[in-house]
Amino acid sequence: MKASYSSFVRMAFGVWLLVFFLQSALAVKRLEFLAEQFGFLPPAVIQVMTMAGFLAALSFATGKAVRISSVVLLLSLHALLFAIPRFRTVVFPHISIVLVIFALYYQAGILSERKVWYLPLFLGIYAGFSVSGISKLFFGLWNNGEMVRGQCDLSLAATLGICENLPSARLALIVAVIEVASFPLVLLSRTRPLIWAVSTLLHFLIIFFVPQFSTRTGFFLVQLFLFDPAWMSSPPYAQRQTN
């Protein structure tokens, strides 16, 4: 991964984590209450981990001590999620594996040894999308668009009045088909950039049509992480022609 793109992705994740820990730090009294109720970790530990996470996110975003910051971020993030289970959303395993990669492979501004981690990660994430898509296809209430409409009513799009005339059943089907196609298409190097582009666009739009803003922006960042700058310099189609 080229230095400039790696830095861009690192900064984007850093800002996302910074906002997460800033929100946590601002809501520390509430967190204490929740931690007391759930009783996993003492409130003092929550405070310390929140502050540590905030400082590590700052360091990560600015590119200082990135590997150590990644480890601190992993520890503080999981301490918070452990203490307050309701914070756990499906995006955190994705964020965590990205941080693990930064902790292990970030050197001199680039993510090294791409051959080791890139394809397994891509396949793993897109396998998850396909499983999600298959499950959607079997739910009648997804297929008739009620779920899409229900989510839209709570989203940013609802404030613009877009949800009223949304062809929700058709959109639900399109989303499910894209998700189901994700894994098979990512297996082939020729179709990988195409499904990445479609999936990234989908995740970008989902930010506006589904509530839980931070979760959805997190998924969008994971998509950006999967972008391969080599696609721009030597597209798979061009490679095929020259070969």
Add this chain to the structure above:
Amino acid sequence: MRVQAGLRHFIFYASFLVFISHTGGYVLELVQGKQPAYLSFPGAFSVSQSFLLYDRNEIFTWRYKLELIYPGEVVSVPDSIINRRLSSSERHLFTLGDYTGSLARVKEPLVRYYFCDLSSEILPFKEEAPLSVRWIFSDRTETRVLAEVPCRI
């Protein structure tokens, strides 16, 4: 250097397996039609545990309502007040379920914390807290009380 690189790869693949297990867990729950990981969560409402065993086909349209129970009177909590009191993620948690099973984690003190003092917003003339908050689940086919959390202990 080789040992160091080997160790790095080992840590990555171990972490990757943990990551993949989340997808595997999802497949498992699809196959079994339930969410096993959350059912054993200690202290969760027993009613919501049975709720999680609910047919997954209906899961996308569940809906929650809250009622405040006063002596001889039941008052529905308007959505506008729920929306004002809760953040979007909390609203999602309480009023429109998702398929993560996170509702199993909602505990009585949390409901009490958020909703028992709502009388001042809904019924300004009520000086006392309600007897309890009733948490109601409804979908196309049925409406049932998931939990009734006492406000006055």
